[in-house]
Amino acid sequence: MFESYHRLLEALLAVARDLVSSDGGEPAGDSATTLTTPFSNISEANWVAAVQLWNAHGRSLIAALEPRPCPACGGERHRDLFESYDGYRYVECEDCGCWYVPLRVEAALFEEFFTRCPEARAVAEKSFEGREADDYQDGSLERIGAYLDLLLPLLHGAGRARVLDVGCGLGHSLVAAAERGLVGFGTESSKDCIRIARERGLEVFDAADPPPAGPFRLITFWESLEHMSEPYEILAECRERLEPEGLVALTVPNVLSPAILLQRADCPVVHGGYDTPGHTNLFGPETLRRLLERSGYALLDLDGQYGASLTDLFAYGAGLHRGAHDLLLGRREARGLSEATIGLMRWTGPAFSILERIAHLSPILVVIACRKEAADAFRADIERLRNARRERLLAEIDSLVPKPQTPARIREAIERRRDRFFRIFRRREPEP
Secondary structure (H helix, E strand, O other), X not given: OHHHHHHHHHHXXXXXXXXXXXXXXXXXXXXXXXXXXXOOOOOHHXXXXXXXXXXXXXXXXXXXXXXXXXXXXXXXXXXXXXXXXXXXXXXXXXXXXXXXXXXXXXXXXXXXXXXXXXXXXXXXXXXHXXXXXXXXXXXXHHHHHHHHHHXXXXXXXXXXXXXXXXXXXXXXXXXXXXXOOOEEEEEEOOHHHHHHHHHOOOOEEEOOOOOOOOOEEXXXXXXXXXXXXXXXXXXXXXXXXXXXXXXXXXXXXXXXXXXXXXXXXXXXXXOOOOOOXXXXXXXXXXXXXHHHHHOOEEEEEEEEEOOXXXXXXXXXXXXXXXXXXXXXXXXXXXXXXXXXXXXXXXHHHHHHHHHHHHOOOOOEEEEEEEEHHHXXXXXXXXXXXXXXXXXXXXXXXXXXXXOOOOOHHHHHHXXXXXXXXXXXXXXXXXXX
């Protein structure tokens, strides 16, 4: 499946290049590609300012950080991959394939940075204003609430079950838990997040202090594990605070998503630590499985969320922009894709996202795990969950049958690549 996915990606990018070449690469109408950062809590201008201040005043602090082994398997052997736009060296573990920063990046680093550069603290505080905005909070509550709704049927006899969210930020997850009758606790490394959450009456503990006493029916890591310098140690410690038939659930960026695989150092989501540790661990399905098994867990279910931005991806593949590199230079708009190319992406985008999800190549991975010895207790529940998901995906696929009114330019582009393009959908095995 992984090979088929990449063959499809190559075929789609080839079509995009053909169309860009035939149009001379000129914008068609309003088809210019607008670049955006992936961080909804901070404006693009403030994001650029934060990274520029870090590069000027904080980047030199990286040299003093202590080394660390692979966060997934503990291996020491690695090979260099690239350097991120904010100065962090990324490597690939030679034992398990995990991508990571081979340094311990802790919250204390940014306190030293802010002491050096008070202007950077002022910019960081604006991100907290963004996190407190109603639309950001509503989005967080909706997203985390959907995850909790997925998990509730698996929490046998949940009642007033105790939930611990590790890396809880401002505590939106605790609010979502309370709305569902759960008792929420959180841990967090950011002093500002802790202060704001406590002012709201939420039970949030400093990650540097002893965690709240267990046991917990559910322990969650909502897009936080990728920021932690010692994920194995934290997961192993959480296992001791988990009820015998409790669950661990987590979401993380997926290193096998096309944006990270193709853009690497140009991808804004590859790091992003302008006020707290960024994405220093980039896991994929197998490295996550290895980390969980090493920490004493059995992986029960793995799913994907969201889909790649084909417009951004194709524009990058066609050489029309350089992602984070362009943003930091103030280039917010790339040369445009043609209307035919944009039409092609709109036509193929939903099917592409479904393929990503089935192959576990979506931008975000959603994982459910339990203690190894408790796996059998969840077997029937997990089977029901997977069957329901399969039915939803089949319904989505049925709704995506190509319509006769597909624009002529798109049909022509597909005809030029018919053998390469459709063979991937027809064949289950990759070509020799």
